[in-house]
Amino acid sequence: MSIRSETEAFDHQGPGERAVGLTARGAWNAFVMLLTREILRFGRIWVQTVLPPMIMTALYFVVFGHLIGPRIGVIDGVPYIQYLVPGLILMSVITQSYANSVSSFFGAKFARHVEELLVSPMPNWLIIIGYVAGGVARGLTVGGAVTLVALLFAELSVYSVLNLFGVALMTSTLFALLGLINGVYATHFDHISIVPTFVLMPLTYLGGVFYSINMLSEFWQQASLYNPVLYIINGFRYAMLGITDVPVWSTYGILAVGILAAYLYALRLFRKGIGLRG
Amino acid sequence: MSNATNKAVEIYELEKTYEGGTRALKGIELTIDEGDFFALLGPNGAGKSTTIGILCSLVNKSHGTVRVFGHDLDRDRAWVKSQIGVVPQEFNFNQFEPVEEVVINQGGFYGMTRKAAKKRAHELLKQLGLYEKREGMARALSGGMKRRLMIARALVHSPRMLILDEPTAGVDIELRRGMWDFLTQINRQGTTIILTTHYLEEAEALCRNIAIINEGRIVEHSSMRNLLAKLSQETFVLYAREPVESLPEMPVVGSRLVDEETIEVDLTRGQELTGVFDVLRGHGIVIERMKNKTNRLEELFLRLVQDDEAAKQESTEGRS
Numbered sequence: 001m002s003i004r005s006e007t008e009a010f011d012h013q014g015p016g017e018r019a020v021g022l023t024a025r026g027a028w029n030a031f032v033m034l035l036t037r038e039i040l041r042f043g044r045i046w047v048q049t050v051l052p053p054m055i056m057t058a059l060y061f062v063v064f065g066h067l068i069g070p071r072i073g074v075i076d077g078v079p080y081i082q083y084l085v086p087g088l089i090l091m092s093v094i095t096q097s098y099a100n101s102v103s104s105f106f107g108a109k110f111a112r113h114v115e116e117l118l119v120s121p122m123p124n125w126l127i128i129i130g131y132v133a134g135g136v137a138r139g140l141t142v143g144g145a146v147t148l149v150a151l152l153f154a155e156l157s158v159y160s161v162l163n164l165f166g167v168a169l170m171t172s173t174l175f176a177l178l179g180l181i182n183g184v185y186a187t188h189f190d191h192i193s194i195v196p197t198f199v200l201m202p203l204t205y206l207g208g209v210f211y212s213i214n215m216l217s218e219f220w221q222q223a224s225l226y227n228p229v230l231y232i233i234n235g236f237r238y239a240m241l242g243i244t245d246v247p248v249w250s251t252y253g254i255l256a257v258g259i260l261a262a263y264l265y266a267l268r269l270f271r272k273g274i275g276l277r278g
Numbered sequence: 279m280s281n282a283t284n285k286a287v288e289i290y291e292l293e294k295t296y297e298g299g300t301r302a303l304k305g306i307e308l309t310i311d312e313g314d315f316f317a318l319l320g321p322n323g324a325g326k327s328t329t330i331g332i333l334c335s336l337v338n339k340s341h342g343t344v345r346v347f348g349h350d351l352d353r354d355r356a357w358v359k360s361q362i363g364v365v366p367q368e369f370n371f372n373q374f375e376p377v378e379e380v381v382i383n384q385g386g387f388y389g390m391t392r393k394a395a396k397k398r399a400h401e402l403l404k405q406l407g408l409y410e411k412r413e414g415m416a417r418a419l420s421g422g423m424k425r426r427l428m429i430a431r432a433l434v435h436s437p438r439m440l441i442l443d444e445p446t447a448g449v450d451i452e453l454r455r456g457m458w459d460f461l462t463q464i465n466r467q468g469t470t471i472i473l474t475t476h477y478l479e480e481a482e483a484l485c486r487n488i489a490i491i492n493e494g495r496i497v498e499h500s501s502m503r504n505l506l507a508k509l510s511q512e513t514f515v516l517y518a519r520e521p522v523e524s525l526p527e528m529p530v531v532g533s534r535l536v537d538e539e540t541i542e543v544d545l546t547r548g549q550e551l552t553g554v555f556d557v558l559r560g561h562g563i564v565i566e567r568m569k570n571k572t573n574r575l576e577e578l579f580l581r582l583v584q585d586d587e588a589a590k591q592e593s594t595e596g597r598s
Contacts, residue, residue, distance in 0.1 A: 033383055119336060
């Protein structure tokens with residue numbers, strides 16, 4: 001049997017011919033392969049990736065919604081348990097999108113199989129998009145699962161479907177990108193939990209998941225406006241309940257600028273090979 | 279500039295200084311013909327892996343020009359990557375993926391459809407004796423099987439050049455021979471192969487051309503035949519059929535009786551073993567079998583590296 005296969009990916013180009021690493025079709029195949037690998041990865045370990053946020057959300061609903069919620073009453077005309085739903089869903093989207101990129105990319109670096117990508121003709125932007133798409137897939141999958149859990153405790157409503165998917169998708173993209181950047185810089189397992197624990201969690205908890213900033217003193221209201229997560233959660237709350245503490249355009253503004261900045265930064269890291277190439 | 283060439287690799291003035299100031303490469307010049315089976319040898323830390331890392335785009339060069347099949351690495355990096363398959367020294371695949379997925383994924387990263395990558399992966403896994411293991415997790419494979427898996431992965435996109443960094447390290451002799459046959463077959467079909475190895479007999483058995491690198495410099499770059507011709511003395515071990523009491527005078531540099539049935543003879547270039555056999559036969563000593571005692575390449579390798587270090591020492595002393 002011939003060792004050279006009849007099923008070659010592309011014809012070998014000779015000297016002087018246009019030197020293309022991957023055709024558009026080849027780039028698409030590479031993207032699909034990377035995304036599929038990412039989905040299979042978190043799917044294989046669903047007990048670690050999908051189940052815990054569902055259980056945690058159920059506990060939030062039991063403790064904050066059922067036990068404490070009736071004492072709080074309504075916020076902006078909405079029962080407290082229902083007010084919690086958008087924030088809890090988006091909190092899962094944020095943490096899971098981030099966690100997928102950072103753990104998958106650092107894991108690939110640690111086990112060195114990131115080299116499979118680095119030696120391949122995949123351009124840097126395609127590797128970034130592939131990992132981000134994987135993070136988005138996990139973020140939205142878990143977001144959907146958490147929504148199902150929420151159905152058991154509260155009445156769900158959707159005020160604007162377009163905004164619902166727009167904010168969820170952009171949020172997931174932004175945090176998947178940030179997770180990837182964290183993964184590029186990380187050199188120890190500790191490094192992949194520092195940002196989620198000391199940056200992401202405080203910003204999320206203080207970003208209006210559990211309360212409206214109108215309940216805070218003037219000083220803390222102003223201080224909260226410096227928290228970008230506040231705008232994102234309120235944008236999602238607007239999409240579900242039609243209420244928000246900040247203008248909706250600011251949600252999209254923060255997300256768009258954040259995605260662009262994070263993408264360009266990630267691209268720079270890959271181009272320079274920081275944390276990737278000697 | 280024309281790209282017309284039959285060179286697989288052209289390296290000019292290649293330098294690499296790592297962060298922290300370590301100069302791994304100090305101006306390497308190297309050319310490798312297309313279709314060659316080429317050995318890159320050198321002691322640990324000599325710069326072999328750095329050179330290979332630069333070729334594979336895993337290491338950024340500090341200075342110099344690298345061309346692969348006539349294409350400049352800086353200008354046509356993606357194209358160059360598409361022409362190369364890499365088998366690194368250490369296992370670098372996801373151990374928690376099924377065996378066939380490791381190969382299929384890599385095909386995808388080179389632009390193959392899943393269907394084409396799967397077909398090709400199955401062909402290679404069959405050729406490398408891993409087909410029955412294809413659905414099991416990669417971590418369950420033995421060390422030798424993992425090495426073969428990395429070869430399958432490197433070949434999934436049918437590269438024009440295969441780079442192997444210590445491919446048979448830790449592999450048992452039988453398996454090593456099997457891998458040699460496989461690599462020879464691929465090379466005969468036109469794939470250029472670059473090999474680094476610590477098993478110098480491996481380089482001698484497989485490679486037509488060779489470069490020896492020491493402390494970031496190429497100290498020797500020639501054909502294997504020319505290199506071995508530089509060897510001035512070799513020792514052969516002869517096994518006599520009957521016990522030998524004493525050795526006769528022989529036309530060699532040196533001879534000795536190791537035990538009553540084992541004779542060692544030292545020959546320089548130009549001396550022939552036939553003369554030795556004639557003398558022994560004349561004294562009633564029949565030789566049943568023989569072997570070359572020294573690893574010739576190993577001896578040369580050590581000498582070249584030592585010469586290089588002595589030259590540097592002299593140069594340093596001269597300057598001071």
